[in-house]
Amino acid sequence: MWENIKDFASTFFVTGDPLIYGADVSIALTSIAIVFVLTYFKKWTWLWREWITTVDHKRIGIMYLIASLLMLFRGGVDALLMRTQLALPNMKFLQADHYNAVFTTHGTIMILFMAMPMMFALFNLVVPLQLGARDVAYPFLNSLSFWLFLMGAMLFNLSFVIGGSPDAGWLSYPPLSELSHSPGVGENFYIWGIQISGIGSLATGINFLVTILKMRAPGMKMMKMPLFSWSVLSSSIIIIFAFPILTVTLALLFLDRFLGAHFFTMDLGGNPMMYVNLIWMWGHPEVYIVVLPAFGIFSEVVATFSKKKIFGYNSMVFSMMLISIVSFFTWAHHFFTMGASANVNVFFAISTMVIGIPTGVKIFNWLFTMFRGRITITQPMLWTLGFIPCFAVGGATGVMLAVAPADYQYHNSYFLIAHFHQVLIGGVVFGYLAGIYYWWPKVFGFKLNDRLGKWAFWLWNIGFYVCFMPQYALGFMGMTRRLYTYGSDTGWDLGWAPLNLISTVGAFLMGLGFIFQVWQISYSIRKGERDLTGDPWGGRTLEWSIPSPAPMYNFAVEPQVTTDDAWWKVKEDRAKGIKPAPVKYEPIHMPKNSAIPFVMSVCWFIAGFGFVFDWMWMAIPGLIGVAICLLARSFSYDTDYYIPVDEIERTEAALRGRTV
Amino acid sequence: MSQHNTGHEHASGESHGSLKSYVIGFIFSIVLTIIPLVIVMNGLLNKTQTVITIMIMAVLQLIVQLFFFMHIREGEKPRWNVMTLIVGIIIVLTIVGGSIWIMSFNSTVQ
Numbered sequence: 142m143w144e145n146i147k148d149f150a151s152t153f154f155v156t157g158d159p160l161i162y163g164a165d166v167s168i169a170l171t172s173i174a175i176v177f178v179l180t181y182f183k184k185w186t187w188l189w190r191e192w193i194t195t196v197d198h199k200r201i202g203i204m205y206l207i208a209s210l211l212m213l214f215r216g217g218v219d220a221l222l223m224r225t226q227l228a229l230p231n232m233k234f235l236q237a238d239h240y241n242a243v244f245t246t247h248g249t250i251m252i253l254f255m256a257m258p259m260m261f262a263l264f265n266l267v268v269p270l271q272l273g274a275r276d277v278a279y280p281f282l283n284s285l286s287f288w289l290f291l292m293g294a295m296l297f298n299l300s301f302v303i304g305g306s307p308d309a310g311w312l313s314y315p316p317l318s319e320l321s322h323s324p325g326v327g328e329n330f331y332i333w334g335i336q337i338s339g340i341g342s343l344a345t346g347i348n349f350l351v352t353i354l355k356m357r358a359p360g361m362k363m364m365k366m367p368l369f370s371w372s373v374l375s376s377s378i379i380i381i382f383a384f385p386i387l388t389v390t391l392a393l394l395f396l397d398r399f400l401g402a403h404f405f406t407m408d409l410g411g412n413p414m415m416y417v418n419l420i421w422m423w424g425h426p427e428v429y430i431v432v433l434p435a436f437g438i439f440s441e442v443v444a445t446f447s448k449k450k451i452f453g454y455n456s457m458v459f460s461m462m463l464i465s466i467v468s469f470f471t472w473a474h475h476f477f478t479m480g481a482s483a484n485v486n487v488f489f490a491i492s493t494m495v496i497g498i499p500t501g502v503k504i505f506n507w508l509f510t511m512f513r514g515r516i517t518i519t520q521p522m523l524w525t526l527g528f529i530p531c532f533a534v535g536g537a538t539g540v541m542l543a544v545a546p547a548d549y550q551y552h553n554s555y556f557l558i559a560h561f562h563q564v565l566i567g568g569v570v571f572g573y574l575a576g577i578y579y580w581w582p583k584v585f586g587f588k589l590n591d592r593l594g595k596w597a598f599w600l601w602n603i604g605f606y607v608c609f610m611p612q613y614a615l616g617f618m619g620m621t622r623r624l625y626t627y628g629s630d631t632g633w634d635l636g637w638a639p640l641n642l643i644s645t646v647g648a649f650l651m652g653l654g655f656i657f658q659v660w661q662i663s664y665s666i667r668k669g670e671r672d673l674t675g676d677p678w679g680g681r682t683l684e685w686s687i688p689s690p691a692p693m694y695n696f697a698v699e700p701q702v703t704t705d706d707a708w709w710k711v712k713e714d715r716a717k718g719i720k721p722a723p724v725k726y727e728p729i730h731m732p733k734n735s736a737i738p739f740v741m742s743v744c745w746f747i748a749g750f751g752f753v754f755d756w757m758w759m760a761i762p763g764l765i766g767v768a769i770c771l772l773a774r775s776f777s778y779d780t781d782y783y784i785p786v787d788e789i790e791r792t793e794a795a796l797r798g799r800t801v
Numbered sequence: 802m803s804q805h806n807t808g809h810e811h812a813s814g815e816s817h818g819s820l821k822s823y824v825i826g827f828i829f830s831i832v833l834t835i836i837p838l839v840i841v842m843n844g845l846l847n848k849t850q851t852v853i854t855i856m857i858m859a860v861l862q863l864i865v866q867l868f869f870f871m872h873i874r875e876g877e878k879p880r881w882n883v884m885t886l887i888v889g890i891i892i893v894l895t896i897v898g899g900s901i902w903i904m905s906f907n908s909t910v911q
């Protein structure tokens with residue numbers, strides 16, 4: 142009996158590595174600390190009522206933000222582990238298999254569990270406010286999306302201490318990811334973690350598409366909509382068409398592993414190349430999913446801090462919509478070397494270069510907006526200014542990679558690693574950080590400290606170049622990606638070692654930047670400058686017309702929109718002495734909180750965990766739980782209520798009393 | 802939702818299909834699922850015929866889903882439905898056609 146238990150435990154838990162034992166201990170201690178704090182301060186009901194069951198887009202956004210910052214930490218630690226291992230030749234810091242697991246979890250977490258939720262955080266925190274709406278189109282679904290994402294992410298992260306991490310790369314190519322080559326449970330964690338959170342991502346895409354099409358304030362025609370909302374629309378369109386491809390591809394891989402099917406195996410008619418083809422049909426659009434909202438953020442930030450209308454609004458809209466469609470026609474540039482016909486490579490090389498055109502248009506529009514503007518260098522503006530040169534270089538190296546014959550040299554080398562980090566960090570991460578700094582006062586009611594923020598910015602920005610510029614050279618010198626170590630011959634004689642060492646220093650500078658940001662947030666919570674006006678930056682769009690943080694119903698009265706930059710117009714009218722129409726409150730229709738999204742996601746987690754270990758006694762009850770939750774929702778009719786007028790009056794009086 | 806309507810009441814008062822149309826749709830989709838299953842399980846047709854039948858059944862299934870469950874004909878202004886449907890078809894054609902084109906190297910290599 143004891144023997145059996147010991148046997149089970151030694152395969153169930155990951156053992157043997159001191160790093161992992163350290164993680165075990167810290168996870169256990171953190172969990173105990175959280176439970177203790179919640180119990181000691183009697184916060185359990187608060188947590189349940191105000192957060193876990195909430196359907197308020199602002200709170201869901203905050204939860205997304207916290208989760209994504211935690212994931213940035215985890216992914217960042219992975220990155221530093223790898224950079225430490227590569228700092229010098231023949232390092233013995235990580236073993237080969239451990240290195241494989243670390244780059245796999247780093248890539249997957251950064252894209253799916255860091256970038257996506259940080260983007261959803263901004264969707265939720267900003268879009269309804271920009272549109273003058275009181276919530277998203279489907280608040281219940283919104284909460285469900287969040288909990289599915291979180292449970293998927295938890296399942297994926299659990300693999301670190303239970304069962305073993307996936308280690309077949311962030312896209313899990315077969316045949317390596319097939320049962321024959323990866324018999325452990327790691328790939329199952331990968332599949333189910335992504336599938337469960339993927340349902341949530343798809344639902345969020347639908348939710349924001351409908352919100353933008355249907356919930357705009359009266360008078361806000363599509364072409365009067367703020368550009369961030371346009372970017373969310375284009376990103377949502379891509380999500381809706383791309384995520385199903387990912388779901389199907391991973392489902393087929395699961396069938397291979399679980400039922401012994403042969404979609405992607407080497408034998409019996411299977412073809413692993415088909416997986417590569419399919420996964421990139423999602424994978425390429427995915428990079429546009431995450432970068433388009435960053436473009437939207439830059440458009441808002443540049444206009445606000447140049448005190449000018451954005452230059453070329455129509456071309457901005459047109460180029461984003463164009464990108465969202467053309468992004469579906471470039472996927473094969475990720476496997477030029479697969480051996481498809483020359484015609485295939487020519488087509489995809491050209492389509493890839495074509496997509497650079499609308500992107501270039503946008504860069505010029507930002508520059509022209511700043512030209513002769515009254516520019517103030519605030520934190521959001523700093524990140525935007527850091528982004529422009531970084532993204533321009535990243536785009537240029539992207540066009541180099543798009544030259545199919547040349548790609549035979551660059552493919553899977555450190556040149557590629559440097560390129561995609563340049564667009565992902567310089568474009569996506571800088572963009573989201575600009576957005577977070579910009580809307581932070583709206584969300585939390587105080588600004589983030591400037592001095593610490595500038596430190597963080599410069600550490601990130603300099604660290605970035607120090608880390609990734611040497612990698613372009615390393616790529617040319619023959620260093621391939623996913624390489625866990627190199628000898629002193631290549632290290633010293635060929636000169637890889639000095640460049641790698643510099644690169645590692647850069648990575649740690651960025652880590653230091655992150656620490657400054659944590660410091661900045663915790664400092665500003667206590668001492669940050671409070672935002673009492675609701676419009677700390679002199680904004681142009683509707684979210685700045687209401688107090689910060691916004692009251693639960695956002696807008697006491699539906700705003701009437703006549704132009705783009707609607708709030709700017711109101712301010713101009715006020716300056717001219719035009720009196721706003723007297724307000725008359727009406728009861729506000731609001732959705733009720735619900736526990737179903739949380740419970741259903743927990744059931745999905747249980748089902749997913751069961752499938753990972755092939756434990757049907759666990760998977761089936763989990764799925765039954767999901768079905769029960771669906772039924773329960775279908776038969777619940779008491780889902781909404783009205784906020785009475787006197788309550789609105791009281792809230793507004795309190796808020797406005799403070800602001801005006 | 803909070804502003805205009807709840808999930809149940811629609812401004813224009815259109816309905817979400819009748820029980821009858823749901824039952825018909827359900828029967829259609831079951832039949833369309835069983836046909837390929839029977840063909841494959843009993844080896845009734847040769848390989849090409851089987852593949853073609855499965856594909857035809859799949860397309861019919863798609864149409865049934867769109868009309869009986871997704872209410873493609875409803876909505877005050879079906880413009881959005883039509884637009885998304887067109888984009889959807891373009892993407893599907895790209896996926897299928899693009900994959901065949903890209904993967905055809907396989908037959909030249911072997």
Ligand code: HEM
Binds near residue numbers: 221252562622
């Ligand atoms: C914070 C600074 C970062 C550093 C220092 C860093 C470092 C690294 C390193 C060392 C690798 C492994 C290279 C190899 O051995 O092949 C890697 C891979 C990767 N990184 Fe990062 N990274 C950072 C941020 C990010 C971000 C923000 C993203 C995405 C949003 C990202 C996405 C990826 C992906 C997709 C891979 C490929 C994983 C694979 O080969 O399967 N990284 N990164």
Ligand SMILES: [Cu+2]
Binds near residue numbers: 425
């Ligand atoms: Cu791509």
